[in-house]
Amino acid sequence: MNIVVCVKQVPEPTGTNRIDPKSLRIMREGVDSVLDPADEFSIEAALQIQEANPGTNVIVVSMGPERALEAIRRGLAMGASKGVLISDPNLAGSDALATAKVLAGAIKRENPDLVITATESSDAYTGMVPGGIAHHLGLPLLSYAKKLTVSGGKASIERQTETGFQRVEAQLPAVVTVTGSINTPRYPALKGIMQAKKKPVDQLTAADLGFSPEQVGEKGAKEKVLGWAPAEQRKAGRVIKDDGTAAAQVADFLAQLKVI
Amino acid sequence: MTKVWVYAELTGGQVARVSLELLTKARQLTGDVTAIALGTGASAQAATLGQYGAKRVLVHEDAAYEQFLSEPAADTIATLIEQEKPDLLLIGTTYNGRDIASRLNARLDCGVITDGAQLSLEGGQLKAQVPWYSATTIVDVTLSGGITRLVLVRPKSFTAEVAADAAAPQVEQIQVQISQQARRAIVVENVVQASEGPKLEEASVVISGGRGLKQAENFKLLHDLAATLGGAVGASRAVVDAGWVPYSYQVGQTGKTVKPSVYIAAGISGAIQHTVGMKGAKYIIAINTDPDAPIFKFADLGVVGDVLKVVPALNEEIKRRKA
Numbered sequence A: 001m002n003i004v005v006c007v008k009q010v011p012e013p014t015g016t017n018r019i020d021p022k023s024l025r026i027m028r029e030g031v032d033s034v035l036d037p038a039d040e041f042s043i044e045a046a047l048q049i050q051e052a053n054p055g056t057n058v059i060v061v062s063m064g065p066e067r068a069l070e071a072i073r074r075g076l077a078m079g080a081s082k083g084v085l086i087s088d089p090n091l092a093g094s095d096a097l098a099t100a101k102v103l104a105g106a107i108k109r110e111n112p113d114l115v116i117t118a119t120e121s122s123d124a125y126t127g128m129v130p131g132g133i134a135h136h137l138g139l140p141l142l143s144y145a146k147k148l149t150v151s152g153g154k155a156s157i158e159r160q161t162e163t164g165f166q167r168v169e170a171q172l173p174a175v176v177t178v179t180g181s182i183n184t185p186r187y188p189a190l191k192g193i194m195q196a197k198k199k200p201v202d203q204l205t206a207a208d209l210g211f212s213p214e215q216v217g218e219k220g221a222k223e224k225v226l227g228w229a230p231a232e233q234r235k236a237g238r239v240i241k242d243d244g245t246a247a248a249q250v251a252d253f254l255a256q257l258k259v260i
Numbered sequence B: 001m002t003k004v005w006v007y008a009e010l011t012g013g014q015v016a017r018v019s020l021e022l023l024t025k026a027r028q029l030t031g032d033v034t035a036i037a038l039g040t041g042a043s044a045q046a047a048t049l050g051q052y053g054a055k056r057v058l059v060h061e062d063a064a065y066e067q068f069l070s071e072p073a074a075d076t077i078a079t080l081i082e083q084e085k086p087d088l089l090l091i092g093t094t095y096n097g098r099d100i101a102s103r104l105n106a107r108l109d110c111g112v113i114t115d116g117a118q119l120s121l122e123g124g125q126l127k128a129q130v131p132w133y134s135a136t137t138i139v140d141v142t143l144s145g146g147i148t149r150l151v152l153v154r155p156k157s158f159t160a161e162v163a164a165d166a167a168a169p170q171v172e173q174i175q176v177q178i179s180q181q182a183r184r185a186i187v188v189e190n191v192v193q194a195s196e197g198p199k200l201e202e203a204s205v206v207i208s209g210g211r212g213l214k215q216a217e218n219f220k221l222l223h224d225l226a227a228t229l230g231g232a233v234g235a236s237r238a239v240v241d242a243g244w245v246p247y248s249y250q251v252g253q254t255g256k257t258v259k260p261s262v263y264i265a266a267g268i269s270g271a272i273q274h275t276v277g278m279k280g281a282k283y284i285i286a287i288n289t290d291p292d293a294p295i296f297k298f299a300d301l302g303v304v305g306d307v308l309k310v311v312p313a314l315n316e317e318i319k320r321r322k323a
């Protein structure tokens, strides 16, 4: 079985993201970049299926700048078998539409039985790429999985909903998006980190996948940024230290607001 | 006139609140508003959709929309868009809404604005404000190309209001067949985890707990207080990921957006991915042992104290006052 996991390198999500006033893109210089923590759940999910099904290949695919190789290496260190990096200056500024097309092109070459992605990336959080990939590959989409099992040529998930969950299944091949409650990702062991350096990583350009510069990147993007401003901030109010009267003071405040 | 369409999502046969919010916004943008309602009970919702601003309601009653994820709805909507070429399609940012939008985007090659707010149409040009980087930056965006512009809107971005001049909408049955190909992601079972009291998204008082509660069992303190106040209980992602409470409790960037009158953050640090989901509350009260916790930077009333003491004491105090 071949499982493709889509991973992305993102600016450290707990840091403060800034916008580059010139390019109106996310500022990537002078910011730590990491494998998107959301993708660690996808990799872990794939590795668990691999462990239960010997002979399974886990291939991590990423589209991004050269240094996204670090994110791929981290996936390899966790235990994935192979990496694919699609890197090309023409791809800079791609929107979700182009990203999905390009990723689908690269994924197809791997003959996947299963494609796993996060429900949304931590920096762009559009959540539009996985459905796009499913469309371009002509596959069903099992989304928001908090549980995933693969057996008998079928993927079954528990899908989060607003009020609980749904059990959903589809024949393979399929695209599955996973949430943060699906598992606890492993840390790469030292041995894994050493082995990762020797694992194969294919490098592809947009042209390798048959895309012209006009179809992707900044030029192909449908969404245009017109301007930006910092969001309004709320102001700090009164802070009290609990000396045993805090409960009464909060109750007073609630009474003043007519909540009680 | 600019044609604006709204996807009227049905949950359990009822129109989702967010769809009514979108209809309210749509009728402020244009006089030509169409709603699309798909699934069992769709026709019965037409009157409601009309009240909120739909002049025309396109319905297709077929259980396939509930039995299979995203593809039947995406196929039907794509077919309609190709036929009628509306200028704009608004979809609520829900699990199903997002899935459908992502497929439409790829299929129609149209581009999409996610988390759009402050929508305007000036001279046919669509503008939206989108919160980037966990809503620390507000970006003005527009879409070019494509037949129809697709915009996803988070619940609570607009207020749902019945139109004063509402008339019964024109109801049309959609003539489509749902293909075999679209019946692939099979919904085998729907499990509703019922909770008591008001729904998190609709409650006027929300009490959310975080890692400061120390263990799952202590959420009972919040449930007790919520029962006294007639509120709902929410949570930070840290405790959802830890399995203390179901995901449906989660408030924030990857959870729900709430706008209650009062939000009580109990043992929550105030990470931006959490606050983006609650900073629309009218008043924020925070209880945290750490005087430097970020949550105190925007709480209207901050208590430096132990949730395990303050919350039960507050519950007793309110009960005493009510008695």
Ligand SMILES: Cc1cc2nc3c(=O)[nH]c(=O)nc-3n(C[C@H](O)[C@H](O)[C@H](O)COP(=O)(O)OP(=O)(O)OC[C@H]3O[C@@H](n4cnc5c(N)ncnc54)[C@H](O)[C@@H]3O)c2cc1C
Residues within 6 Å of the ligand: A013, A014, A037, A121, A122, A123, B209, B210, B211, B212, B213, B235, B236, B237, B238, B239, B250, B251, B252, B253, B254, B255, B256, B266, B267, B268, B269, B270, B271, B272, B273, B274, B277, B287, B288, B289, B290, B293, B305, B306, B307, B308
């Ligand atoms: C892409 C992305 C998306 C995310 N989406 C969300 C989201 O939707 N929602 C969300 O909530 N988070 C989200 N997060 C996670 C977020 O960054 C924080 O990690 C999370 O909100 C922290 O939860 P917490 O405040 O409960 O835990 P902590 O940050 O650990 O804070 C616990 C707090 O409890 C206080 N405390 C400890 N003991 C006590 C006590 N006895 N009494 C009172 N206070 C006490 C501590 O001082 C501390 O401030 C996301 C993160 C990323 C990267």
Ligand SMILES: Nc1ncnc2c1ncn2[C@@H]1O[C@H](COP(=O)(O)O)[C@@H](O)[C@H]1O
Residues within 6 Å of the ligand: A006, A007, A008, A036, A038, A039, A061, A062, A063, A064, A096, A099, A103, A116, A117, A118, A119, A120, A121, A122, A124, A125, A126, A127, A128, A129, A130
């Ligand atoms: N550039 C990329 N390279 C690889 N995977 C990606 C990329 N962009 C998005 N994805 C995948 O799609 C998911 C959703 O991303 P998004 O639609 O941007 O929120 C991510 O969590 C990844 O799994």
